[in-house]
Amino acid sequence: MTDDKHRHTLLVVDDGPENLRLMHELLHRDYQLRVASSGANALAIAQRTAPDLILLDVMMPDMDGYEVCRRLQANPLTRDVPVLFLTAKQQAEDQQYGLDLGAVDYLSKPLEPTVLLARVRSQLRLKLAADQLRQRNADLDQEVAQRTSELQAVHDVTILALASLAETRDNETGNHLRRTQNYVRALAYKLRELPRFAAVLDDESIELLYKSAPLHDIGKVGIPDHILLKPGRFEPHEFEVMKHHPRLGYAALVKAEELLGMPVPFLRIAKEIALYHHEKWDGSGYPEGLSGEAIPLSARLMAIADVYDAVISRRVYKPEMPHAKAVAIIREGCGTHFDPQVVQAFLSLEQEFQDIAQRYADTDETLQAKQQLLTTAQPRLSA
Structure with a gap:
């Protein structure tokens, strides 16, 4: 025994x-x-x-x-x-x-x-x-799950770190990134209720959209300070320089993918958003003047999210505007600036957009920090 x-x-x-x-x-x-x-x-x-x-x-x-x-x-x-x-x-x-x-x-x-x-x-x-x-x-299995979770966390932090790098160099705030990614996700969930979007907006695709959205303005890191940090309106020649930031962002993400040596799903969507979020439905946008459904869906979603947030948010150079004003601007741009179906989705989500804006509202401290950044940058602007 x-x-x-x-x-x-x-x-x-x-x-x-x-x-x-x-x-x-x-x-x-x-x-x-x-x-x-x-x-x-x-x-x-x-x-x-x-x-x-x-x-x-x-x-x-x-x-x-x-x-x-x-x-x-x-x-x-x-x-x-x-x-x-x-x-x-x-x-x-x-x-x-x-x-x-x-x-x-x-x-x-x-x-x-x-x-x-x-x-x-x-x-x-x-x-x-x-x-x-x-x-x-x-x-x-537990070890693989833990490692996968750790890698995902590193992946998410890397995206936010890159996005925050761009944010520290312009007039936007970090909460702008949170608001826009939540706007994009809300629009995507609403659009997939339509049969034509259901196949391309599955849970995985929407999650990639959500995580890629903060990189939409990554190209601003390549814009000179004297233009990027200008507190007032751009002169025509300055705006032409600003219009390079979509291509700069796209190029940076392409380079990142090349260094990895393999295609990465979230970078594919991030590249679309970075390059095309300033295109317009009628073809009058930039940098390529695409129109209609030639503009990737991810960029069409970001276009509304970005404009809405720009209108309602306080900046160091402008006061916030009411939600109704943002709605009016987007409604007016239906079929010219914006995809009509995305506009309809937005109009059905007005309350949700307002809730997101309130949840991630900029504080006085955040705006003061941005003002300090601009003040610190002034010697560089005049140099």
Whole structure:
């Protein structure tokens, strides 16, 4: 006897008292035993105690061993417990039937004690190995999930860090990034209610849109300070320089993808948004003058999100404007600046847009920090 054997619990199922006494005599010194005289009782004990091995008689009244095995296999709590059939039925087809149900072995009555003990030991060793393998797989799954979560967190932080880099160099605030990405996600969820958008706006695509949206103005890092940080309106020649930021952002993201050496789904959408979010439905936008559905859907969503937020938000150079004013501007731009269907989605989401704007509203401290940035930058602007 070993301590290992005492850890094993065997469930013996037989409707014959003499058979149960015999099994008890053969096994009780080496194993912890549970006994059941019916199939129903066996199922209850198996679910309650999770034995390491079940020795199961086939021919029993009410519920035979085959049905017990079938139910054990169907129950997630007991499907991994090995079943060893004990029966006087010795036909090959009977044995095959039992093995097909999921039994691991088949012993014929009358039992030979040495063979029974050898088969029990063998099945318990296999059970131990299978349990260890399952545990190892579970540990690996948990480790993979944790690593995946960590990589996703790094991925998200990297996006926000890049977006924040651009934000520190212009008049926008970090909350502008949060507001616009939430506007875009709300629009996407609304649009996918329409059959024509349902296929392209699945959960994964919307999540990529949400996470890519903060990179829409990443190209502003390439605009000279004396233009980017100008507190008033741009002169025509200054605006022409500003109009380069979509291409600069796109080029930066293309370079990032090249360095990775493989295409990345979120960068594909980020490139679309960065390059095309200033295009207009009627073709009068920039940088390529695309029109209609030639403009990627991601950029058409961002166009409304960006304009709405620009209108309602305070800036160091302008006061905030009311929600109604932003709605009027977007409604007026329907079919010229904006995709009409995206406008309709926006109009049905007015309250949600207002809720997002309030949730991520800029504080006085945030605006003061931006003012300080501009003040600090003035020596550079005049240099």
